[in-house]
Amino acid sequence: MNDQLEVSSHTTITTDRENDETSYSNLKPLFETANILLGGIQSLNDDTQRINSELLHHQNSIRFLFEDLSKLKISIEETHSSINAQSTSQQILEGSINSLRQQFDDLRNISTDGTLIWRITNIQQKMVDAECERQISIYSPVFYSSPNGYKMRLRLYLAGDGNARRTYMSLFFVLMRGEYDAVLQFPFNYKITFCLLDQTSQQRHIIDSFRPDVKSNSFQRPCSDMNTASGIPKFVPLTIVKQDNNPYVRDDIMFIKAMVDFSELPKSLVPYILTLNPGLPIPIQQESIRRELEKRAQEKLRSITETSTSANHDKPMM
Structure with a gap:
């Protein structure tokens, strides 16, 4: 009886071991996996x-890069601002x-004999500025009657002033404090x-003169830098200076x-001057003017003498 139990127990253990080995064998791939x-x-x-x-x-690198780019942008903006x-x-x-x-050029070229030749450049642009009232007038360089004399300048309204607006150039004389x-x-x-x-050989200059009104404040001793300008409102018709190829505006x-006349020269002498x-x-130039005056005086005297002689010859004999 005991022998039968031992055999049965041994058989059971063997079977369990075989089952375990079989299970392990089956699970091994799973464990490996x-x-x-x-x-x-x-x-x-x-x-x-x-x-x-x-x-x-x-x-972090991107953040640092963006920070560097931001700094670079600020630096570029600052550089642009600086430029x-x-x-x-x-x-x-x-x-x-x-x-x-x-x-400096104006000071170097200052006239001290009572005359001024005013060279005005960029006429077309200055005319546009005057017409649209961006700059209605321009001033000439200063000139003097003598090294110790009156201080003067001109004021030009290229598109006219007052009633002459848009029809004439207006030109005025300005007495300055000296x-x-x-x-x-x-x-x-x-x-x-x-x-x-006239800038051509024709020399058809446009000439006009005036004598100061001694009662006007414009010609009293200046109390400020400049007296009120006075002169010729209707100096030159704009139709003349706006004409194509006119002789008064060349190369813009x-x-x-x-000219200020301090010696009471005859009006007829101005064209010669x-x-x-x-x-x-x-x-x-002054010597040429003096000789021309003498020549004209002699011609006038000769003409008077000839007229007188002719009149005497024409008298009937008594």
């Missing part, structure tokens, strides 16, 4: 951590230099002649001459 998967998961975790680390590094400021400063400086150069006014005679009472110069340049070469020294 699970181990492989666990290894893959660990590898994926490692890769994920590495990728996250790289991503964080790239994010614009320098450009503006340069333009202002160039304008100041040109203004100083013009002032260093020697205390010893000069006032009111100013000398005839003033304006001339728009116009010349106006002003305007024929003189302005490039000649002043003493030579």
